[in-house]
Amino acid sequence: MTADSDRVRVAWLYPEHLNIYADRGNLLLLERRLQWRGLGFEVTPVGIGDPLDPDAHDLYYLGGGQDRDQALCARDLVDTKRDALHDAAARGAIVLGICGGFQLLGHEYELGEERMPGIGLVDLRTVRGEGRLIGDVEITVDLPRVDGSSTGPTALAGFENHGGRTLLAAGEEPLGAVVHGHGNDGLSGAEGVLHGGNVIGTYLHGPLLPKNTWFADELLARALGTVPAALAPLDDRLEAAAHESARRAARRSAPVRSPIGKLRARLGRG
């Protein structure tokens, strides 16, 4: 890692185009939690045609957009930023893709009859399906840390809304197992992708980080080259309640889908 220990530098890709599900909230959350700990936050907007520095940022953020905007970004990503994102991921920087950003991490995605390119950072592809997969969602993730430990199974809550079905190749691991909701394809019980500990894709917005501040702190710790226990604790009572609220919404509105999820629900861990 090349991270400074007292600030996190974020490259926000296509803030003008990929921002549809309140992606701004994810960035704001990171900023405040660093600020409250006396740590620095730098965000660099990187738009269409802009160069991307593979060494200058600790976290590369890709949000979701409307179809037309995502197509514009897909072409630009492949033309001008693919190599930089591959290099950044290879040196251990975090790459976080949400919704459309998740699809763009793969080889390709279908837009109507057309196949749009992705950056091929992760071995996955996205095809169209019948109807959109929409609703509150909860998954269980076990996130690795830089010291070799991991979080252990922990709930991640959010909202999903996607027409695409994302299929992971055999060698790729999902980010988590669906407890309530649809997940990558509505069938497999897999949600998102976790590649090498630092490349993360997911359909969970809502936005993701305000609903899961523990996850945000894991990302911040990794970006700072440390573990969350080393970060100053914050008064997270509102945050914990918000997390539980999002989990309750997922329980209320979404059917239990996966065999693992059903088992979990039966064991009372949902």
Added chain:
Amino acid sequence: MSGPRRSAVVAAQAAAKLSRAFGRGGTSLPGKVLLRMDPLALRRLGEALPVVALVSATNGKTTTTAAVRSILRAAGRRPVANEEGANMAGGIAASLLAQRAVASDPAAVGVIEVDEFWLPQVGGAVQPEAILLGNLFRDQLDRYGELDAIAERWAAFLPTLPNTVPVLCADDPLVASTAPDGRDVIWFGIDDPALAKGERDHAADGVHCTRCGTALEYELVFAGHTGWWSCPGCGRSRPYPTVRATAVDLRGSSGSAFTLHDGEASIQVTLPLPGAYNVANAVGAAALALQLGATLEDCAAGLGSMEAAFGRGERVRLRGRDLLLMLVKNPVGANEVLRTLSLEGRPLDVLAVLNDRIADGRDVSWIWDADVEAAAPSVRRIVCSGTRADELAMRWRYAGVDPERITVVPELTAAVDAVLAAGDGPIVVLPTYTAMLELRQLLHGEQAVAGAFT
């Protein structure tokens, strides 16, 4: 007079009685029964009215429709409207059925608010004289998909009604893109540079040209992606509006004044509804009413005597305190409300209610797109309520409100008690749609009265 099939009417009326008997006044059952038994019922009900006009938008359609009605009443006409919230085919059919007797009056005018997604179905059935399209802001994406898709639906639909006059907002590039080629369009808009903001806010949508994909340029920015826009790619630009507002004077929560123009003619208007967004609604309403035969004098009289639609800038008095109810349902609407609050210039006691029912949008992520930061410094105390109260409370904290000032009370009755328990002066209430309906029941139960507000 033609009308729906008698058997269908009887069945729908029975369904209405049944649903009232079971204590739910506003169900969609009667309309569904009516349309199931007579699929042409909506067409027949529309034909029975001498004139029909439709109003659609993501934001402000209830207020705009109310403004059109108020102007037409000033013009001596007899407007027939659908009940609030009943703005899809079934609800519209049921509302028109209930007011069938009025339709035989030659002065009757149907002024119907239509859900943006249902516009083609409803418009195709009732064949309106004119259609007002106000704006397309990001709204409840989980319900209807994306804005471009709605704009495309509208653009494909308008040419199918060659005798309908489109009344379109010139300031909204997405709405403007729906104008049918070679047809006369009534354009309306705001012509006051003083209302412009420094830059587009985070909730902006539709900032790329729908024709060529180039990023639009803005000379002035109003709410969301509306403003004086032009496309450097294909040369499309904001059409100059025939009906427009100039010299807008915003007077906080008490309303505004502006000059309303129709071509060369103009008149001074005092609008008792707050915010720049209501000026835009009023100008659209005037444009439609003028098309339906009202005069500028009717517009000034009708707009000047408007009362806020329930929850849209409405003031009520409850247990000795004034409540200002401001519906908040998506980021652009929220931003306009929050901006209006930030201009109040006094510390605010706030009750904010976030529900996630279908009519609110199941996806509550939009609260992070809303510029809550604009109003945060004005907040003295805030009670957060609703099905997603905790997440709303967190949003206000991250906008800069000290957690000491935030109380979470999910249940609405208890939340109202909590916000009334301390402080003095007016209370600002920011409910989402279903929260506003719950609030209406609660206020009705307490016989709260529409009150003077100072």
